[in-house]
Amino acid sequence: MRRYLIAASLLLLLTACGTADTPATPTASGGTTPIKLQLQWFFQAQFAGYIAAVDQGFYKEQGLDVQLLEGGVDIVPQTVLAQGKADYAVAWVPKALASREQGAGITDVGQIFARSGTYQVAWKDSGITTPAQFKGKKVGNWGFGNEFELFAGMTKAGLDAGKDVTLVQQQFDMQALLKKEIDVAQAMSYNEYAQLLEATNPATGKLYTPDDFQIIDWKTNGSAMLQDAVWANTEKLNDPAYQQQTVKFLAATVKGWAYCRDNPEACRDLVVAKGSKLGKSHQLWQMNEVNKLVWPAATGGVGMIDEAAWKQTVDISLTAKNQTGDTVLTKEPTGLAYTNDYIKQALDQVKAAGTDITGTSFQPQTVTLTAGGA
Known part of the structure; x- marks a missing residue:
């Protein structure tokens, strides 16, 4: 069985997928740890939870100074992460699994989108x-x-x-x-x-x-695959300091997504202010639709990896054929492809502090679009 021929930049993976030479938790001035999160695409409401977590100070509450790295056509987030150029990355699961099979040492530590869009x-x-x-x-x-x-x-x-x-x-x-x-x-x-x-x-x-x-x-029709997830560096997860950092990062991220669930207009405004080229009505539509993919959350709370959804994604990756008969994966993922250990700790923390981590009462809005999304 052969694999998909995907973007060339995805195939030019690192010769060493391990950790960077710097410590897992370098301390910036002011006592916060600088963190780089590589996004999958340009700034838009798809990433509103992370933008809100920065703006509302949720990362700072955890002692983290998070820099959001904008994505683009020629940026492969999971490769940026594996090469040590970011601390975490947001990527679709099948794309990331293809990178893992090619040698990228990355692990899904938070499945933010429970559904495909x-x-x-x-x-x-x-x-x-x-x-x-x-x-x-x-x-x-x-x-x-x-x-x-x-x-x-x-x-x-x-x-x-x-x-x-x-x-x-x-x-x-x-x-x-x-x-x-x-x-x-x-x-x-x-x-x-x-x-x-x-x-x-x-x-x-x-x-x-x-x-x-x-x-x-x-x-x-049963062809959906898991999409936006937070990926961490697998080798660095052996470091207790990076483990603790990951829990802190996920806790603040959960609060960011809960904030956008409860304040969609405010998050729309944050995204627009961040420099999105898409208009206000379009971004409110996007915020509303993204919330539908996150909430209600999977069993256990937002970010938990559902085993059935994971298995469906892997099974499809092994069997669906492209125009040349290739598949996304040639074998089952090996090693630590995903773990719920850190998101569980993060959810326990934010739930104890009063954050609704499941969103069972979430009701989407009715959004009126305008010409051009203005």
């Missing part, structure tokens, strides 16, 4: 409602490891991605679908799908509505 979207009048109906169609996807659920859905439907569909490299927007250059497009529930609803229908002069589109949600 990936869609494929078609026009309602196309008649496309299932992955099986992608046959003979132009199928957009971003690549860079974002397409694994798409291949999983097509594999499950009995399609050969190399023969039965025309794969189209999609930009990180929805213009190709809007211009009808492709039949189905990849979209995140919290970002690109909103871009469709922020676009003007030239036939009516009004914004498109959900009734204009058909969503294929991978959560409904």
Whole structure:
């Protein structure tokens, strides 16, 4: 069995995936420990919990001075972490597992997103409602490891991605679908799908509505995979100081996400102030949709890795085939791929201090989008 050919930068992994030469907990002036967190993408509400934890002083309460490193197309967070250029990273689980198989010493210590937010979207009048109906169609996807659920859905439907569909490299927007250059497009529930609803229908002069589109949600057909998680350096987890630091980091992170659950407008404003190029209504939509992926939390509280969801992600990574017949993984993950030890300690701490760690009463908002997401 072969593996996916993913982004070249992902394949150029370090010759040594261990710790940096510096101590696990260097102390900055003022008695706080400087921490670098590598994000997966540009500043947006997908990372609002971390932004809030910085702004609200939750990290400082734990003695941490956290610097958020913005991501981008050419940045692979798990590689940055494995190379010792960050202390923690936010990355999708299948991408990170592919990096682990190639030698990256990283461990999932906090599964923040309990659910997947990936869609494929078609026009309602196309008649496309299932992955099986992608046959003979132009199928957009971003690549860079974002397409694994798409291949999983097509594999499950009995399609050969190399023969039965025309794969189209999609930009990180929805213009190709809007211009009808492709039949189905990849979209995140919290970002690109909103871009469709922020676009003007030239036939009516009004914004498109959900009734204009058909969503294929991978959560409904068993092809969903775990996404945003906090990853730590595996070798450094042998250091008691890094272990304690990890608990502190996760405790503050949990408080940040709980704050954004309870204060979505305030977190929207924090993200906009951070420099996001997306507008206020778009960011409020994103904050609301991201909250749906986090809350209600998995059994035990936000950040706990659910064994069934983990197994489904691994099973799909071993069996779903891309256009060349390759799979994400060639074997089961070995070593310390994930642990709940540190998030359990963090949850006990913040729960004792009065933070709701499960969000069982969470109710999403109804968000009204404006043209262009302004």
